[in-house]
Amino acid sequence: xxxxxxxxxxxxxxxxxxxxxxxxxxxxxxxxxxxxxxxxxxxxxxxxxxxxxxxxxxxxxxxxxxxxxxxxxxxxxxxxxxxxxxxxxxxxxxxxxxxxxxxxxxxxxxxxxxxxxxxxxxxxxxxxxxxxxxxx
Amino acid sequence: xxxxxxxxxxxxxxxxxxxxxxxxxxxxxxxxxxxxxxxxxxxxxxxxxxxxxxxxxxxxxxxxxxxxxxxxxxxxxxxxxxxxxxxxxxxxxxxxxxxxxxxxxxxxxxxxxxxxxxxxxxxx
Numbered sequence: 135x136x137x138x139x140x141x142x143x144x145x146x147x148x149x150x151x152x153x154x155x156x157x158x159x160x161x162x163x164x165x166x167x168x169x170x171x172x173x174x175x176x177x178x179x180x181x182x183x184x185x186x187x188x189x190x191x192x193x194x195x196x197x198x199x200x201x202x203x204x205x206x207x208x209x210x211x212x213x214x215x216x217x218x219x220x221x222x223x224x225x226x227x228x229x230x231x232x233x234x235x236x237x238x239x240x241x242x243x244x245x246x247x248x249x250x251x252x253x254x255x256x257x258x259x260x261x262x263x264x265x266x267x268x269x270x
Numbered sequence: 271x272x273x274x275x276x277x278x279x280x281x282x283x284x285x286x287x288x289x290x291x292x293x294x295x296x297x298x299x300x301x302x303x304x305x306x307x308x309x310x311x312x313x314x315x316x317x318x319x320x321x322x323x324x325x326x327x328x329x330x331x332x333x334x335x336x337x338x339x340x341x342x343x344x345x346x347x348x349x350x351x352x353x354x355x356x357x358x359x360x361x362x363x364x365x366x367x368x369x370x371x372x373x374x375x376x377x378x379x380x381x382x383x384x385x386x387x388x389x390x391x392x393x394x
Contacts (some may be wrong), residue, residue, distance in 0.1 A: 151352055161356025169353060208358040220308050244320040245346055246312055269355075270309060270343045 136163045137218040138188060141182035144215055144265050146231065148179045152238040155268035156180075163193075165245070167209050170195065175211060181230065185222040185261040191215035291328040295317065300337075311340040313349060315369050338371045 144157045150172045156162040165174055175193035182188075182228040188211055197210035222230065232255060236247065253268035289295070300306040315338045317331040318322045330336075340346040347354035349369035353364075360368060367375075 155355060164356040164358075166351075166353045166359055170314075175359070208353065208356075240320060241347075241352070243313075244318060246293055246297060246314070246319060247279050247343075250297070250309065253358070270311075 136213050136216050136261050137188050138180065138213055138216045141180065141186055141188060142184040143182065145180050145182040146158075147236050148181075148230075148270060149174055150238075152241040153234050153268060155265060157269065163213070164208050165210050166210070167198070167207055170209050171209065175213070181222055181227055181261070181265075183265045184264040185224070185227055186218065187220045187222050188218045189216065191217070193221055221260065224261055224264075225260070227264050228255055231255050231264055233267060281335040289328065293328065293332055296328075296332040300334075305334070306339050311343050311346040313340050313346055313369060315371060316376070338369070340373050 143159065143161075144155055145162070147154050147156060147162065149169075153167065154216065162180075162209040164233065175190050178190040180188050192214045193211040194214055195209045199209075201207075207227050212230045235242065235252060235255075239248050242251055251267060255264055258264040258267060272273050297306075299313065301308050301323040306312050314323065314331060314336055317326050319331065323331055328391050340349070340390065344357055345368070348357060348360050349365050351359040351365060359365075370378075
């Protein structure tokens with residue numbers, strides 16, 4: 135079992151699309167082909183509902199629909215290299231999430247929910263609530 | 271924490287420009303009027319907020335005719351073509367279908383039928 139599998143789900147992942155929630159391990163392993171090609175799984179930091187922080191160094195595609203590279207579609211990956219880094223407390227988690235939202239605001243901004251998400255993160259009284267703010 | 275002028279304030283930096291048509295203010299009014307639930311995602315279906323829509327003034331694109339209430343965040347992400355929690359983003363035809371409100375679909379569909387019927391009638 136790799137360290138990512140043993141995290142407390144749901145988790146947040148700091149992806150090239152911004153902060154993304156994942157309700158279970160199997161879901162984290164499925165992304166669009168074009169997202170995988172954005173180096174999605176290269177040094178992908180994740181923080182779980184209990185504040186454990188881990189990093190995925192690399193992952194390789196194990197399942198890919200035919201012509202996914204032309205027409206898009208989901209690919210399934212196997213995490214090759216990952217390690218647990220640290221335990222975040224609530225304040226550190228909030229800071230990290232807000233910092234990332236500031237760095238990559240486009241997705242949530244275009245959906246019109248960035249301000250609301252920032253507000254929910256600010257008000258959260260536990261790491262689990264921070265993660266839940268993104269799940270809805 | 272952030273500086274607002276010379277005052278240190280708690281909470282995230284507000285991106286609102288403060289104007290009546292600003293999205294933050296519009297979204298608050300939509301919530302208080304009951305048009306959208308608190309926390310519900312609202313999709314700009316015709317003119318996006320970002321991308322090419324950045325050139326369109328708020329007063330035009332933040333009107334109800336351009337807004338669509340989304341049933342879930344997952345649906346909203348997928349309509350934008352992104353995956354969400356292991357579910358795939360939609361392909362373009364599905365994005366257009368699922369990201370367009372029913373009245374707009376009926377109007378566009380009706381328009382196509384009328385134009386088609388007119389063409390058929392006058393070309394006889």
